[in-house]
Amino acid sequence: MNAPTALSHLAPDVHQRATPDEFIADLQQRFGAQCSTALVVREQHGRDESVYEVPPPAAVVFAQSTQDVADAVTLAAKYKVPVIPFGVGSSLEGHLLAVQGGISIDVSRMNNVLSVNAEDLTVTVQPGVTRKAVNEAVKSEGLFFPIDPGADASIGGMAATRASGTNAVRYGTMRENVLALEVVTAQGEVIRTGTRAKKSSAGYDLTRLMVGSEGTLGVITEVTLKLYPLPEAISAATCSFPSIEAAVRTVIQVIQLGVPIARCELIDHNTVRMVNTHSKLGLREENMLLMEFHGSPASVKEQAETVQEIATDFGGNAFEWADTPEERTRLWTARHNAYFAAIQSKPGCRAISTDTCVPISRLADCLLDSVTEADAAGLPYFLVGHVGDGNFHFGYLIDPTKPEEHTLAEQLNHKLVARALNLEGTCTGEHGVGLHKMDFLLTEAGTGAVDMMRTIKRALDPDNIMNPGKIFSL
Numbered sequence: 001m002n003a004p005t006a007l008s009h010l011a012p013d014v015h016q017r018a019t020p021d022e023f024i025a026d027l028q029q030r031f032g033a034q035c036s037t038a039l040v041v042r043e044q045h046g047r048d049e050s051v052y053e054v055p056p057p058a059a060v061v062f063a064q065s066t067q068d069v070a071d072a073v074t075l076a077a078k079y080k081v082p083v084i085p086f087g088v089g090s091s092l093e094g095h096l097l098a099v100q101g102g103i104s105i106d107v108s109r110m111n112n113v114l115s116v117n118a119e120d121l122t123v124t125v126q127p128g129v130t131r132k133a134v135n136e137a138v139k140s141e142g143l144f145f146p147i148d149p150g151a152d153a154s155i156g157g158m159a160a161t162r163a164s165g166t167n168a169v170r171y172g173t174m175r176e177n178v179l180a181l182e183v184v185t186a187q188g189e190v191i192r193t194g195t196r197a198k199k200s201s202a203g204y205d206l207t208r209l210m211v212g213s214e215g216t217l218g219v220i221t222e223v224t225l226k227l228y229p230l231p232e233a234i235s236a237a238t239c240s241f242p243s244i245e246a247a248v249r250t251v252i253q254v255i256q257l258g259v260p261i262a263r264c265e266l267i268d269h270n271t272v273r274m275v276n277t278h279s280k281l282g283l284r285e286e287n288m289l290l291m292e293f294h295g296s297p298a299s300v301k302e303q304a305e306t307v308q309e310i311a312t313d314f315g316g317n318a319f320e321w322a323d324t325p326e327e328r329t330r331l332w333t334a335r336h337n338a339y340f341a342a343i344q345s346k347p348g349c350r351a352i353s354t355d356t357c358v359p360i361s362r363l364a365d366c367l368l369d370s371v372t373e374a375d376a377a378g379l380p381y382f383l384v385g386h387v388g389d390g391n392f393h394f395g396y397l398i399d400p401t402k403p404e405e406h407t408l409a410e411q412l413n414h415k416l417v418a419r420a421l422n423l424e425g426t427c428t429g430e431h432g433v434g435l436h437k438m439d440f441l442l443t444e445a446g447t448g449a450v451d452m453m454r455t456i457k458r459a460l461d462p463d464n465i466m467n468p469g470k471i472f473s474l
Contacts, residue, residue: 014054014100037059048090050092050093051350057103073187073465087156092434102465123143124222127155129154145228178211183219193206212432215467236331237322238291250316252361252363253314264388265384338382339351349400357392374412394416433471
């Protein structure tokens with residue numbers, strides 16, 4: 001493993017369970033070259049985009065089918081060894097880390113689009129398929145899958161963390177867009193939840209239970225998703241504002257008037273500067289809204305004119321339009337690379353990120369106070385937000401060799417989350433709980449609700465082998 005950084009002692013408690021040699025031997029006998037114990041492979045599967053560093057898993061199984069996953073989990077259940085699903089490794093909250101040892105099941109080779117049902121607006125895929133691959137597979141049918149968390153994440157990982165992203169203001173999150181799942185349980189049994197029908201009243205909603213469970217209840221091996229017709233017309237625009245408050249007030253007005261805007265992203269002036277440097281753009285280095293409108297040419301024109309009028313009332317200026325696919329792609333690629341632009345702005349740094357979400361009417365109160373605190377602390381940060389649905393992200397940039405910076409970032413993070421909860425918001429709008437937000441979940445949901453979650457976990461996974469140590473402690 002790489003030499004530990006000064007942050008290692010700040011990782012959650014690590015309770016490594018012994019991994020029996022007999023278990024590894026059984027895995028290798030069943031999977032052959034699909035099972036690796038090489039250190040470099042284990043290290044790759046033992047870290048994500050979070051700041052935590054813990055020992056890597058004891059082995060990695062590269063599953064190629066549902067049966068592979070079921071066999072691996074059955075063996076793990078026999079020896080009571082933890083199992084951690086792995087997609088593309090883009091988690092920000094420590095979901096993938098082997099805090100109690102065990103094995104990683106990599107589903108990236110399960111990357112087939114199994115069926116496209118254009119007439120019903122559905123597609124069924126394996127969990128390792130990425131969102132861009134889904135859209136490539138269905139665009140010839142005039143359809144698209146709108147959930148866009150930025151990274152080219154795997155569909156299985158997006159379902160497991162209940163991801164959303166830039167289009168959520170119009171199209172919702174993974175919760176609204178997953179119709180059915182195939183899941184391998186903690187006992188190695190393969191079950192199906194939901195159907196391709198648009199609705200059902202049949203029994204407990206196991207699909208919604210699994211969506212957002214972060215691998216703690218089972219391994220997702222198949223996902224059926226909703227699709228949408230490609231808009232007849234799409235237009236994107238940027239608009240600069242003299243202050244963050246002006247930009248946020250514009251957004252609140254747009255949403256409260258019911259304008260069906262498809263995307264509405266806030267980028268503060270610090271982040272615009274970072275993005276310009278990283279993506280070689282020439283955006284005005286002011287607080288900015290990046291918006292997108294979908295619909296017929298007439299409706300897109302009407303939406304854009306309405307938003308431009310509202311923005312002007314709040315001091316918005318320098319509207320710039322991107323109507324061609326190439327121009328829009330360039331803008332949104334730059335937005336999606338904001339995280340990496342920020343990291344590269346301070347060589348060697350790591351980011352402590354958060355993703356609170358509040359009711360749209362409370363967005364200005366939460367965001368402006370958080371900006372004031374961050375500026376007063378003097379710690380470099382970036383700020384982006386899917387502000388159309390009240391969701392925003394701070395990333396505090398810290399030197400990993402200076403624990404005092406990590407402590408300061410976490411203090412800012414705690415204050416921000418406490419403020420969001422006091423405003424009837426949530427500690428995580430889309431990243432999930434993982435390791436980083438376990439204490440916040442307890443504050444948000446309360447002891448009774450978390451105890452109910454524990455009861456479900458113990459009932460479905462009595463030996464606690466499914467991604468243990470995440471969401472809540474047992």
